[in-house]
Amino acid sequence: MPKVCFMAKKIAVYRKEHFNAAHRLFNESWDMSHNDAVFGKCNNPNFHGHNYELEVKIVGETDPATGFVIDLKVLSDLIKEHVLVRLDHKNLNLDTPFFKNLNPTAENICIVIHDILREKLDSKFELQVRLYETPRNFVEYPA
Amino acid sequence: MVYLTRLEHFNAAHKLYNPHWTKEQNDEIFGLCANENWHGHNYELYVTVKGRPNHDTGFLIDVKKLSKIIQTEVIEKLDHKNLNVDVDFMHGQMCSTENLVMAIWQQLNPALPAEIQLHSIKLYETPRIYVEYFGE
Numbered sequence: 001m002p003k004v005c006f007m008a009k010k011i012a013v014y015r016k017e018h019f020n021a022a023h024r025l026f027n028e029s030w031d032m033s034h035n036d037a038v039f040g041k042c043n044n045p046n047f048h049g050h051n052y053e054l055e056v057k058i059v060g061e062t063d064p065a066t067g068f069v070i071d072l073k074v075l076s077d078l079i080k081e082h083v084l085v086r087l088d089h090k091n092l093n094l095d096t097p098f099f100k101n102l103n104p105t106a107e108n109i110c111i112v113i114h115d116i117l118r119e120k121l122d123s124k125f126e127l128q129v130r131l132y133e134t135p136r137n138f139v140e141y142p143a
Numbered sequence: 144m145v146y147l148t149r150l151e152h153f154n155a156a157h158k159l160y161n162p163h164w165t166k167e168q169n170d171e172i173f174g175l176c177a178n179e180n181w182h183g184h185n186y187e188l189y190v191t192v193k194g195r196p197n198h199d200t201g202f203l204i205d206v207k208k209l210s211k212i213i214q215t216e217v218i219e220k221l222d223h224k225n226l227n228v229d230v231d232f233m234h235g236q237m238c239s240t241e242n243l244v245m246a247i248w249q250q251l252n253p254a255l256p257a258e259i260q261l262h263s264i265k266l267y268e269t270p271r272i273y274v275e276y277f278g279e
Contacts, residue, residue, distance in 0.1 A: 020269065022156035022181040022225075041223030048223040049156040049183005051269050089175035089182040091156075134154065134185050 012059045013069045017079050019088035022049040023104040047091060050133050052109070054079070056117065059126035070125065082116050106133040110141045146262055147203045148191040151213050153222035156183040157238040160227075181225060187273075188217070189265035190251065194258055204259050216254045217247050240268045244276040252278070 025042040026035045035043045042048065056079060060069040086096055092104040098112045110131040118127055132138040159176040160169050169177040176182065190213055194203045224230055226238040232250060236242050244266040252261050267273040 018269075020182050020184055022183040044223050044225065044229070046225035046228045047156040047181050047183065048154050048225065049181065050154055051183075051185045053270075089178050091178070091180035091182065094180045095178070134152075 008061065010059055010061055011069060012057050013072060013075075014058075015056045015072055015075045015079060017054045017056070017076070017084060019052050019054070019084050020049065021052060021087055021090050021092050022047040023092040023099075024048070025103055025105060027103065047093070052087075053132035053135075053138075054083070054113065055130040055132075057128040057130070058121070059128075060124060070121075078117065078120055082120055083113050087113075106131055106137060106139045107141075109133075110139045114141050144193050145196060145203055146191050146193045147206070147209075147259075148189050149206060149209050149213060151188045151190070151210065151218055153186050153188065153218050154183065155186060155221055155224050155226050156181040157226040158182065159237060159239060161237065181227075184268050186221070187267040188213070188247070189263075189267075191262045191264070192255065192259040193262040194260060197258070204256065208256075209259075212254050213251065216250045220250070240266055240272065240274045244274050248276055248278055
């Protein structure tokens with residue numbers, strides 16, 4: 001019987017997570033009216049917030065011993081330990097080190113999450129992060 | 144009797160924190176939600192009205208008109224706001240989803256035209272948590 005070789009086949013696996021956070025979009029080098037003109041309601045000095053939905057995509061080859069690209073429980077724990085603990089139920093501007101000098105737009109949050117996970121994941125995996133700020137607004141990195 | 148539902152949405156910051164309790168008590172009861180610097184949600188609001196369709200239009204109410212009333216009475220006051228700080232009708236109350244849905248009823252009900260009755264308001268705080276209020 002011919003052996004089927006799955007070794008060279010790349011496949012994508014995904015893990016969905018979610019977190020809730022407050023934020024404000026503004027540029028501190030601009031005055032209030034300039035910030036209002038650019039960021040509108042998102043510039044409320046008392047903050048507003050979102051339910052963020054996070055999709056982490058890993059591409060790799062399946063391990064012949066397990067059939068897994070990556071154990072999704074391991075990936076889930078990695079996301080929880082390094083991303084969710086730092087962002088969930090937080091004020092992104094005030095409670096996290098990432099946005100002291102960076103506007104916490106969905107774009108920037110997505111890149112921050114990507115970079116945190118990239119550092120923790122084996123370089124053999126390709127990584128892509130999709131972040132929903134609302135059910136209708138979402139971003140993806142790398143593009 | 145026909146029931147008609149309009150779905151609207153708003154995003155807001157809040158915290159669950161009872162000022163009469165110590166920080167430790169608040170942390171124990173409200174956990175992560177007691178974060179003094181706030182957190183936030185995408186709220187989804189389902190407003191259901193009931194009545195009999197108008198003979199000439201076939202409508203219970205022009206949904207565009209209902210949407211405008213919800214926007215004016217509720218969404219403009221809540222969207223991109225801090226519920227604890229920016230919303231006058233939540234002052235002195237805990238900003239739980241339960242209290243918020245009852246406060247929304249109080250805001251909306253008097254503004255609706257006489258030909259329809261408010262039946263229920265369903266408010267999702269997250270895709271996994273919602274409350275329903277029937278005005279009782």
